[in-house]
Amino acid sequence: MKLFMASLATETNSFSPIPTGWSGFKEHLYTKSASRGEAGLYAAAVTRWRAMAEAQNWAVVEGLCTYAQPAGPTVRAVYETMRDDILSDLRAAMPVDVVLMSMHGAMIAQGYDDCEGDMMARVREIVGPDAIIGLELDPHCHLTTQMLDNTTAIVCYKEYPHVDVVERAEDLFALCAEAAAGRVNPVMRDYDCRMMAMYHTPFDPIRSYVDRMSAMEGKDGILSVSLVHGFPWGDSPRCGTRTLVIADGNASLAERRARELGQELWAMRNDLRRFPNMEDGLDLAVKLDANPVVLADFADNAGGGAPSDSTFVLRAALERGLRDIAFATFWDPVLVGMCMDAGIGAKMAVRLGGKIGPMSGDPVDLTVTVRGIATDAVQHLGTAEMNMGDCVWLEADGVHVVINTLRTQTFHPEAFQNLGIDLSRMKYVVVKSSQHFYDGFAPIAAEVIHLATPGAITPDYTIVPYTRRDGNFWPKTENPFAGEDPAP
Known part of the structure; x- marks a missing residue:
């Protein structure tokens, strides 16, 4: 053969x-x-x-x-x-x-x-x-x-x-x-x-x-x-x-x-499972009073074609004054390069996220300290190695953010651990992923909450602006089999 x-x-x-x-x-x-x-x-x-x-x-x-x-x-x-x-x-x-x-x-x-x-x-x-x-x-x-x-x-x-x-x-x-x-x-x-x-x-x-x-x-x-x-x-x-x-x-x-x-x-x-909207999901995370609560930023999943630089959850967390919260990963090769040049321990004013388009939200301005740098970082999905490129850990008064050079979703706690971030010390962990994170994060999570966030891959399928397919599908149409006998 x-x-x-x-x-x-x-x-x-x-x-x-x-x-x-x-x-x-x-x-x-x-x-x-x-x-x-x-x-x-x-x-x-x-x-x-x-x-x-x-x-x-x-x-x-x-x-x-x-x-x-x-x-x-x-x-x-x-x-x-x-x-x-x-x-x-x-x-x-x-x-x-x-x-x-x-x-x-x-x-x-x-x-x-x-x-x-x-x-x-x-x-x-x-x-x-x-x-x-x-x-x-x-x-x-x-x-x-x-x-x-x-x-x-x-x-x-x-x-x-x-x-x-x-x-x-x-x-x-x-x-x-x-x-x-x-x-x-x-x-x-x-x-x-x-x-x-x-x-x-x-x-x-x-x-x-x-x-x-x-x-x-x-x-x-x-x-x-x-x-x-x-x-x-x-x-x-x-x-x-x-x-x-x-x-x-x-x-x-x-x-x-x-x-x-x-x-x-x-x-x-x-x-089938339904997801809370962003604000309701954050309310639930705070009420749980357990750590870490892992929250999935569903709609900014690079694995679905999203930019992986949306700021909606970050901005909501800052407005709520949440601390001991970690985010991964924001795709920003330019900012990674700047932070690597500055080095670990550098304190900098940075503009984070919101760069690719309206689906990314508005950029967030923060004063951060560079806490860690990892070059050619890798995370895993099952046994498969997934490259992340160069990564930087930024911290702003208890808000921790991982930025990287290769646009990818967050698959595994290694996305944080590569930089030395101890997730057991975090109250909240926000991952830019829809589901592939689950196998790696569920074993360490007190609770996992999928957030129906704004962004490029909204989980509201009734509003996806199709031009090539019709709307005869559930949930856009309550009964797409109307007038037919679906029985065998």
């Missing part, structure tokens, strides 16, 4: 003011040897695939692996150049038996509403109808017909936070290896749940739902089951929640199971 593998990924926030260009990709991961020890989420799959393939004495050819922090649509020439690089290496590697790709599933470029579907169609054209094509996706994807029509199997991560990338890569490899050997015949069907929501897998009812979903796999002809959460801030006609089932040669079984799972999710829609 001969395997070709590659990775091209970003998550596009159609409403972000930050374009995704060359710097976005090359500052995180851009290599054709990612499986040889590179760090990051999108090196994890190819690293595991190489190990599994070589254990079976397969030949392995590795193409480009690259990832950009989520932002606005990718510049057309940048996408086309990277795509064509991968396709050129695939042509040179022919003939191949299996192609495995690690992508996000919500990548939009100028002129391309569906980069993953475009890539899969071009891969299929090269390898022909009989080769096996496997695609690993983030569940915050837009599952499109073009993706489904041109692949043998699609597997999404099951967990949010995404701590199971390696496990799902293993599932996809095993499924595609079985298909290549002729032992299974994967058939995929999906179901449109007509919902837009966040599905946090550590909490019921979603925890139990995902466990039931996983238990179906490997039984009664079901090969794989995925919940496609959708990415609500990507302006795609397919934006929204879907269920995906892969059956062994039985399309009607796959269709029926996908429909049943979708209807089960629809029935629990009113039991």
Whole structure:
């Protein structure tokens, strides 16, 4: 057997003011040897695939692996150049038996509403109808017909936070290896749940739902089951929640199971978690009188394309006079450079945040002391290393702020600990993240509160200004199935 593998990924926030260009990709991961020890989420799959393939004495050819922090649509020439690089290496590697790709599933470029579907169609054209094509996706994807029509199997991560990338890569490899050997015949069907929501897998009812979903796999002809959460801030006609089932040669079984799972999710829609607004969430944190209370600044999550420099929570905390409160991370390469030049112990007047646009709020002027500096800092999401760049710890009368040079969300307490910040001494810890922080912070938190903050990825899905998809989804429409019989 001969395997070709590659990775091209970003998550596009159609409403972000930050374009995704060359710097976005090359500052995180851009290599054709990612499986040889590179760090990051999108090196994890190819690293595991190489190990599994070589254990079976397969030949392995590795193409480009690259990832950009989520932002606005990718510049057309940048996408086309990277795509064509991968396709050129695939042509040179022919003939191949299996192609495995690690992508996000919500990548939009100028002129391309569906980069993953475009890539899969071009891969299929090269390898022909009989080769096996496997695609690993983030569940915050837009599952499109073009993706489904041109692949043998699609597997999404099951967990949010995404701590199971390696496990799902293993599932996809095993499924595609079985298909290549002729032992299974994967058939995929999906179901449109007509919902837009966040599905946090550590909490019921979603925890139990995902466990039931996983238990179906490997039984009664079901090969794989995925919940496609959708990415609500990507302006795609397919934006929204879907269920995906892969059956062994039985399309009607796959269709029926996908429909049943979708209807089960629809029935629990009113039991999904809801978040307090910023002021109510801060009130709750103060009343708890426990430490540390971890508060998620949901809408300023760089992992969803936000700038990671909004000041709404910081300003509210200052107005309330909160102390022993720590924030991470504010993206501000210029201020980081200034503080590093000044050195630890320097006292400075700084202008913090509010630089990128209206979704960042107004800048905050503070007099701060530089308390710590860390160069080339790293934090973890599960076992994946996530680069932060250079970081600086600023302190202003009991208000502690981490600023950094590589725009990224806060995944782990290491974002603070790298600089020497002792979170056990903080009453409040504010992380710019929507959910990926949870696996790292929950073990140290007295309480975790997700704040429905203002910003670039508002959790109010009824006001997202779509132009490419209709409004026939819950909660924007109370019953998007009106006039239909949703029963199987």
